[in-house]
Amino acid sequence: MKSDQFSSTNSNRLYQMIIPIVLVGLALFPFSEPPVYFISFVFWIFLYVCLSSSWNLIGGYAGYLSFGHVAFFGIGAYATAMFGKIFSLSVSLTLLGTIPAGLIASLIAIIVGYPCLRLRGPYFAVITLCFAFVSQLTVKNLEILGGADGLWLKTMDVSVEINRTIFYELMLALTSVTVLVSFLVGRSKFGAGLRAIKEDEEVAQTMAVNAPRLKITAFALSAFFPGVAGGIYACYLSYIHPDVVFDVNMSILQVLMALFGGASSWIGPVVGAVSLTVVNEGLSTFVKAELARIIYGCLFIVVIVFMPNGILEFFSRRTKRIDN
Amino acid sequence: MSLSATLTGHDIDKSFGGLKALSKFSFEVKAGEILGLIGPNGSGKTTLFNLISGLFHPDSGKIEFEGANITHESPHLIASLGVARTFQIVRPLRDLDLIENVAIAVVYGRNGISQMQVARAKAFEILEFTGLSHRARRYPGELALEDLKRLEVARALASNPKVLLLDEVFAGLNPKEISTAIELVYKIKETYRVAIIMIEHVMKAIMTACSRVIALHHGVKLCDASPMDVANHPEVIRAYLGAGYAGN
Ligand SMILES: Nc1ncnc2c1ncn2[C@@H]1O[C@H](COP(=O)(O)OP(=O)(O)OP(=O)(O)O)[C@@H](O)[C@H]1O
Ligand SMILES: [Mg+2]
Numbered sequence: 001m002k003s004d005q006f007s008s009t010n011s012n013r014l015y016q017m018i019i020p021i022v023l024v025g026l027a028l029f030p031f032s033e034p035p036v037y038f039i040s041f042v043f044w045i046f047l048y049v050c051l052s053s054s055w056n057l058i059g060g061y062a063g064y065l066s067f068g069h070v071a072f073f074g075i076g077a078y079a080t081a082m083f084g085k086i087f088s089l090s091v092s093l094t095l096l097g098t099i100p101a102g103l104i105a106s107l108i109a110i111i112v113g114y115p116c117l118r119l120r121g122p123y124f125a126v127i128t129l130c131f132a133f134v135s136q137l138t139v140k141n142l143e144i145l146g147g148a149d150g151l152w153l154k155t156m157d158v159s160v161e162i163n164r165t166i167f168y169e170l171m172l173a174l175t176s177v178t179v180l181v182s183f184l185v186g187r188s189k190f191g192a193g194l195r196a197i198k199e200d201e202e203v204a205q206t207m208a209v210n211a212p213r214l215k216i217t218a219f220a221l222s223a224f225f226p227g228v229a230g231g232i233y234a235c236y237l238s239y240i241h242p243d244v245v246f247d248v249n250m251s252i253l254q255v256l257m258a259l260f261g262g263a264s265s266w267i268g269p270v271v272g273a274v275s276l277t278v279v280n281e282g283l284s285t286f287v288k289a290e291l292a293r294i295i296y297g298c299l300f301i302v303v304i305v306f307m308p309n310g311i312l313e314f315f316s317r318r319t320k321r322i323d324n
Numbered sequence: 325m326s327l328s329a330t331l332t333g334h335d336i337d338k339s340f341g342g343l344k345a346l347s348k349f350s351f352e353v354k355a356g357e358i359l360g361l362i363g364p365n366g367s368g369k370t371t372l373f374n375l376i377s378g379l380f381h382p383d384s385g386k387i388e389f390e391g392a393n394i395t396h397e398s399p400h401l402i403a404s405l406g407v408a409r410t411f412q413i414v415r416p417l418r419d420l421d422l423i424e425n426v427a428i429a430v431v432y433g434r435n436g437i438s439q440m441q442v443a444r445a446k447a448f449e450i451l452e453f454t455g456l457s458h459r460a461r462r463y464p465g466e467l468a469l470e471d472l473k474r475l476e477v478a479r480a481l482a483s484n485p486k487v488l489l490l491d492e493v494f495a496g497l498n499p500k501e502i503s504t505a506i507e508l509v510y511k512i513k514e515t516y517r518v519a520i521i522m523i524e525h526v527m528k529a530i531m532t533a534c535s536r537v538i539a540l541h542h543g544v545k546l547c548d549a550s551p552m553d554v555a556n557h558p559e560v561i562r563a564y565l566g567a568g569y570a571g572n
Binding site for chain 1: 377378379398399400401403404408409411415417418419420424427428429431432433434436438439440443479483
């Protein structure tokens, strides 16, 4: 038996060459002096890649479709904002607060996940959606968090270009780490356990997979990155409002993106987030907003109906068939 | 109860609503022993496996594994101690190929490891042992029932068990396949020195493979004896064939 029978060394080597080139290229992009608009557009792509990749840890690998993941984004945004406000910190110091903000999001995920992860299928989806609504309402009604007025953060005393570039690079770094974690989890024992849970949780348990612990770990991990992202986003906008950072559309979008690309691998959510953000942006630039929504919705239905495992798997199966 | 028994049950009761699936059921099985479990449909055999593996918990009674009380433990803990099972109605992980199905049991099983690559190599060995290596990169959906039953066995073996619970792994197989499967069970016992409890309707399998047999009827133990004695036991014959045949 050949030792490399079970590894995909060739594709690994390809990744090892391509990925650094892509990352360096992306990091240098703002210095080619593109229009500011492009910098913030790519910032949005990074944000969605980060959100759908971290969602994928629990939703894709473990098959627990969380529809309330925006709550962790919002929690991270508010935690960071409060951190800056309480200690009246400068923007750069406030940005340090995004790490504890991510940890707070994880902690809340553990508290919420403990009861919720006992529910399966649609029940889990609905309860997480409720969780997002409850978080939004709670923040809206807490005077100390600015209530329905939202919260202002300090702004950086630099030009728009530099400001955008700084946040672009920050989001690129966070997104790279998120995707790397998602990639490593996918290949690990932990990821294999999550897949078994997705397929048949009872069977997984009889294979000695500690399902409750694995699920809560995945949920906490999948809440951390959106928490940090929310913090960065808060500093980026310098104003946050419950309707924006707890927007349920965002929750649904990150689910759709992961499913669109294919939720069983790390690359699926990346492809899904990039392509849907580009399509969405293209549509809303070139056609009317309402029409854009309709086309976007139809596109999604087509993918779900004809490519239930995402576009990547659909195309890779086709090429396989042609090879044969 | 002898001290060397690996797995024991004492006075286990289990009801579903008004239906008594098991009543005052006791058993024991030792390492290197193949215990047969027979009984008509609905007599509580699979229920016993569900109780041992922790998917259900008994209403009363006690289950012990190597002296430790596992009556109310969770399935993953019981499995990690070394109690593995197969499912009567096969339950493969459908979106994963055979190697992955088995490798997951290798990494998480008793004395599990963390390296997936190493686990895949080990999984391949187990697939070879169970006669599935030529299908290693296939998906369960592409397999016939015979092979799916083997996959159940392979997966259970992969978790490095001390006790193996086989739930009708011969059902639906033709006589030739049954002979191969019986050989496999023997090979497992010899190679891995496990204790095996085997639920079976196929009498040939029971008579040739088991050293001892327990017969169940409506959740009550009828007898616990050698295969020959059980097959000739009047109450067992009555349970299978109806009252008229007993004593003839
Ligand atoms: N989860 C359950 N809920 C309700 N009733 C159950 C459940 N599991 C088993 N039963 C009932 O308990 C009784 C014993 O079932 P069990 O599956 O243990 O039988 P069995 O001996 O394995 O039969 P077979 O030979 O058909 O597999 C049956 O009457 C069955 O309907
Ligand atoms: Mg049964």
